[in-house]
Amino acid sequence: xxxxxxxxxxxxxxxxxxxxxxxxxxxxxxxxxxxxxxxxxxxxxxxxxxxxxxxxxxxxxxxxxxxxxxxxxxxxxxxxxxxxxxxxxxxxxxxxxxxxxxxxxxxxxxxxxxxxxxxxxxxxxxxxxxxxxxxxxxxxxxxxxxxxxxxxxxxxxxxxxxxxxxxxxxxxxxxxxxxxxxxxxxxxxxxxxxxxxxxxxxxxxxxxxxxxxxxxxxxxxxxxxxxxxxxxxxxxxxxxxxx
Amino acid sequence: xxxxxxxxxxxxxxxxxxxxxxxxxxxxxxxxxxxxxxxxxxxxxxxxxxxxxxxxxxxxxxxxxxxxxxxxxxxxxxxxxxxxxxxxxxxxxxxxxxxxxxxxxxxxxxxxxxxxxxxxxxxxxxxxxxxxxxxxxxxxxxxxxxxxxxxxxxxxx
Amino acid sequence: xxxxxxxxxxxxxxxxxxxxxxxxxxxxxxxxxxxxxxxxxxxxxxxxxxxxxxxxxxxxxxxxxxxxxxxxxxxxxxxxxxxxxxxxxxxxxxxxxxxxxxxxxxxxxxxxxxxxxxxxxxxxxxxxxxxxxxxxxxxxxxxxxxxxxxxxxxxxxxxxxxxxxxxxxxxxxxxxxxxxxxxxxxxxxxxxxxxxxxxxxxxxxxxxxxxxxxxxxxxxxxxxxxxxxxxxxxxxxxxxxxxxxxxxxxxxxxxxxxxxxxxxxxxxxxxxxxxxxxxxxxxxxxxxxxxxxxxxxxxxxxxxxxxxxxxxxxxxxxxxxxxxxxxxxxxxxxxxxxxxxxxxxxxxxxxxxxxxxxxxxxxxxxxxxxxxxxxxxxxxxxxxxxxxxxxxxxxxx
Numbered sequence: 143x144x145x146x147x148x149x150x151x152x153x154x155x156x157x158x159x160x161x162x163x164x165x166x167x168x169x170x171x172x173x174x175x176x177x178x179x180x181x182x183x184x185x186x187x188x189x190x191x192x193x194x195x196x197x198x199x200x201x202x203x204x205x206x207x208x209x210x211x212x213x214x215x216x217x218x219x220x221x222x223x224x225x226x227x228x229x230x231x232x233x234x235x236x237x238x239x240x241x242x243x244x245x246x247x248x249x250x251x252x253x254x255x256x257x258x259x260x261x262x263x264x265x266x267x268x269x270x271x272x273x274x275x276x277x278x279x280x281x282x283x284x285x286x287x288x289x290x291x292x293x294x295x296x297x298x299x300x301x302x303x304x305x306x307x308x309x310x311x312x313x314x315x316x317x318x319x320x321x322x323x324x325x326x327x328x329x330x331x332x333x334x335x336x337x338x339x340x341x342x343x344x345x346x347x348x349x350x351x352x353x354x355x356x357x358x359x360x361x362x363x364x365x366x367x368x369x370x371x372x373x374x375x376x377x378x379x380x381x382x383x384x385x
Numbered sequence: 386x387x388x389x390x391x392x393x394x395x396x397x398x399x400x401x402x403x404x405x406x407x408x409x410x411x412x413x414x415x416x417x418x419x420x421x422x423x424x425x426x427x428x429x430x431x432x433x434x435x436x437x438x439x440x441x442x443x444x445x446x447x448x449x450x451x452x453x454x455x456x457x458x459x460x461x462x463x464x465x466x467x468x469x470x471x472x473x474x475x476x477x478x479x480x481x482x483x484x485x486x487x488x489x490x491x492x493x494x495x496x497x498x499x500x501x502x503x504x505x506x507x508x509x510x511x512x513x514x515x516x517x518x519x520x521x522x523x524x525x526x527x528x529x530x531x532x533x534x535x536x537x538x539x540x541x542x
Numbered sequence: 543x544x545x546x547x548x549x550x551x552x553x554x555x556x557x558x559x560x561x562x563x564x565x566x567x568x569x570x571x572x573x574x575x576x577x578x579x580x581x582x583x584x585x586x587x588x589x590x591x592x593x594x595x596x597x598x599x600x601x602x603x604x605x606x607x608x609x610x611x612x613x614x615x616x617x618x619x620x621x622x623x624x625x626x627x628x629x630x631x632x633x634x635x636x637x638x639x640x641x642x643x644x645x646x647x648x649x650x651x652x653x654x655x656x657x658x659x660x661x662x663x664x665x666x667x668x669x670x671x672x673x674x675x676x677x678x679x680x681x682x683x684x685x686x687x688x689x690x691x692x693x694x695x696x697x698x699x700x701x702x703x704x705x706x707x708x709x710x711x712x713x714x715x716x717x718x719x720x721x722x723x724x725x726x727x728x729x730x731x732x733x734x735x736x737x738x739x740x741x742x743x744x745x746x747x748x749x750x751x752x753x754x755x756x757x758x759x760x761x762x763x764x765x766x767x768x769x770x771x772x773x774x775x776x777x778x779x780x781x782x783x784x785x786x787x788x789x790x791x792x793x794x795x796x797x798x799x800x801x802x803x804x805x806x807x808x809x810x811x812x813x814x815x816x817x818x819x820x821x822x823x824x825x826x827x828x829x830x831x832x833x834x835x836x837x838x839x840x841x842x843x844x845x846x847x848x849x850x851x852x853x854x855x856x857x858x859x860x861x862x863x864x865x866x867x868x869x870x871x872x873x874x875x876x877x878x879x880x881x882x883x884x885x886x887x888x889x890x891x892x893x894x895x896x897x898x899x900x901x902x903x904x905x906x907x908x909x910x911x912x913x914x915x916x917x918x919x920x921x922x923x924x925x926x927x928x929x930x931x932x933x934x935x936x937x938x939x
Contacts (some may be wrong), residue, residue, distance in 0.1 A: 177424075177432075182830070189508055190508065191508075192440065192500055192504075192507045192508065192511050193504060193506055193507065194500045196471055196499075197498070199805045200442060200475070201471075203440075203441055203442070203474070203475045204440075204441045204442055204475065211551075211552060212552055215550075215551050217548075218506050219506070220506075229881055229882070230548075231548040231880065232548060233548070233550075233551055235551075236551045239499075240499050240502075241504060241506065243502060243503055243504045243505070244504065244505040250508035251505045252506055252508075253506055253507075256550070259576060260402075262512060265724075265725060265726060268632045268633065269633045269634070269635065269723075269724070270630055270633055271625050271629065271630055271633045271635040271636035271638070272621075272624040272625055272627075272628055272629070272630060272636070273421070273425075273426040273427045273428075273628050273630045274427070274624075275427075276426065276427040277425075278424070278432055279424050279425075284431070284432075284435050286427060286431035286435075287426050288428070288431065288434070289418075289427070289431065289621070289624065290618065290621075291615075291616050291618045291619070291621045291622055291624060291625075291637065292616050292617015292618050293612075293615075293616055294557040294617075295633070295635050295720075297514055297552075297557045298557060298558065298724055298726070298727065298874075298875075299724050299726055299934065300726060301725070301726035301877075301879060302550070303549075303550030303551075303552055303553045303878075303879050303880075304513075304550075304552065305552060306552040306555075307557060307617060311617075312617030312618055313617055313618070314617075316437060321435050321436055321438075322435060322436050322438035322439075322440065323440055323442075323444075324435065325436045326436075326440070328440065328442075329442040329444065329508050331441070331442050331475075334442050334444060334445065334468050334471070335442070335468065335470060335471045336392075336471065337464075337466070337467040337471045337472075337500055338466065338511070339466050369725060369726070380452055381586070385879075385880035385881060385882060390686065390691075391686060391688060391690040391691040391694055392691070392694050393684055393686060394659070394681075394682060394684035394686060394691065395694070395698065397682040397683060397684055398682060401682065402647070402648075405647075409626070413626065414629055416623075416627055417627045417628060421628055423618070426628065426630055426631075484798065
């Protein structure tokens with residue numbers, strides 16, 4: 143088939159849009175959303191993260207996250223040579239406004255975005271005394287803020303430190319994988335705002351999701367694998383020094 | 386009979402306990418939320434409640450409906466992967482009523498620098514400059530068209 | 543400096559405050575006081591009989607206060623009943639409501655009622671006004687205090703105490719499990735945690751009954767039964783040795799294995815936690831009372847000296863066990879789960895979860911105990927006597 147350059151220029155954005163639909167997992171909005179057809183996760187590519195903090199700001203805007211608390215944040219690592227157990231880490235205001243430049247620091251430096259890992263075997267939902275935090279049938283760990291009693295046990299039980307008590311609602315809170323967006327075919331606020339594609343939403347049950355090809359062709363890690371949490375936040379290019 | 390008389394007070398205690406337990410069972414049946422246990426040990430209705438949270442970022446597809454020319458321009462250049470709201474901020478309200486609010490004019494002095502200022506922790510392949518030296522104080526859009534940054538300098542966005 | 547090194551941003555503020563320190567301290571006193579009472583009832587240690595009833599009332603006073611620090615701490619205390627409606631069976635915390643209710647009603651209240659029933663009936667016949675009404679309600683309408691009835695009470699009471707011992711272990715042991723089962727926190731995660739909690743509970747409970755008995759005897763100008771306090775001090779000493787050995791086992795094990803968390807925790811114990819852990823808990827709160835009690839076991843000391851040593855040792859013990867709870871709860875939150883940094887605990891004074899609330903909640907059980915001993919005098923020799931003549935002074939001090 144002969145595709146002229148003009149046709150190609152029209153097809154390309156359409157293809158990009160369709161690709162995004164595939165990435166989002168569903169073609170249209172909520173009415174067609176079936177819980178059991180999805181199993182959500184996320185891919186973070188360390189080699190692409192530039193530490194701009196767009197994700198942290200976008201999350202706060204989308205979800206009304208109070209100042210000083212973080213549903214997602216970015217860490218900057220400095221590893222000098224082979225001393226992996228002792229990196230220097232900073233995260234000024236969670237990386238919300240980027241990071242001060244470090245010119246000529248030497249060693250190895252990189253950014254690590256962090257958020258809830260939406261663990262399949264999450265220790266946080268295990269300890270909730272009343273059933274206010276749970277994993278949805280489509281794999282997202284959320285908090286029912288009308289039922290949460292604010293005991294903070296889940297905050298203690300999370301190995302990744304991603305939960306906090308919202309001072310206004312007095313309930314536990316954390317990243318919801320923008321559940322209100324992904325069930326409508328949109329991507330998460332942080333993925334939307336990421337300029338380099340370092341963050342990508344992944345629907346592990348969708349056979350067309352690019353995550354599957356990525357997992358087959360790259361070395362990926364999860365944080366604290368020895369905790370056996372079944373974390374669904376996959377990192378590409380994660381250094382051994384990352385805590 | 387005699388033994389019963391001597392143990393009668395125990396029956397009174399047992400009765401108090403029985404009444405208490407019965408009251409507990411009844412109150413519980415009334416107070417447990419209806420949708421609890423529908424999918425698991427939680428209120429089934431909370432899933433829909435969480436999903437009903439209002440959307441603040443419109444998502445780049447929404448922009449394409451009206452601004453297809455900008456999108457086409459962007460798709461030609463290096464910023465193809467940068468979504469509209471990554472720079473322009475959350476604009477779901479704008480898609481609902483394009484007249485107001487008007488999306489604010491962006492300040493490139495802050496915006497571009499946030500990503501492109503040199504930083505040792507950024508991937509080496511990522512374009513980064515020392516902004517003050519690179520532009521000698523001129524605003525970025527003097528030479529870079531934000532939607533297609535490596536194209537002709539000074540072209541209107 | 544509030545944060546040293548790196549903390550995950552959401553870890554900087556402590557989630558569990560002094561109120562969460564207070565709760566295990568209080569339930570520990572309950573469990574320990576009850577175990578002391580059970581020494582007489584089940585294990586027939588006659589010597590401690592003078593403190594039997596006092597220990598039960600002490601346990602009750604503290605148990606009534608126990609849920610209060612938790613309620614004050616919750617973000618939504620008005621929803622706390624949800625633990626009764628939909629307890630999450632995988633959560634150790636979910637069993638709180640039921641274990642508490644079981645221990646309160648089916649063990650403590652029932653045992654106290656059965657043991658005091660005779661007094662209650664007699665007092666309901668001899669008092670007037672409000673007191674009379676209260677006693678009449680407490681009789682539940684039954685005035686049978688014949689020998690047979692009392693023998694049945696004795697029998698049932700014995701069974702309840704036997705059930706009460708594992709119940710007391712459960713009441714406080716599950717708190718230890720709440721901490722010990724958190725794999726995310728290496729300062730807490732340990733199978734030893736419930737055991738350490740139980741033994742330190744027994745130590746604190748025995749010490750508090752010892753102190754209350756000595757104080758109330760002094761206050762009422764009654765002679766202290768030395769055979770009794772000597773026996774209590776002996777049990778305190780033995781239990782303390784076991785408790786100390788368990789804590790040392792944990793420490794030695796940590797130092798030896800030196801896992802990923804060790805350097806961070808070690809640094810914390812030597813700096814931010816030094817005062818509360820090494821100085822207050824270990825030196826002042828454990829080694830000092832053990833040494834003092836050892837003196838009374840090894841040397842033949844006069845009555846006055848022994849009483850003074852018991853009072854000091856008992857007080858230091860309570861300080862030490864409170865410090866232990868503090869070091870577990872607060873210490874477990876001072877270091878980052880990244881093992882790269884530390885934060886500070888900012889305890890307010892007049893805040894909802896501040897020091898003032900903690901002080902008031904610590905004093906409240908004593909106020910409640912004061913009311914209880916007025917209502918149900920536990921002192922030996924103050925039981926109302928069934929005679930034809932005028933009733934003797936009925937423990938109304």
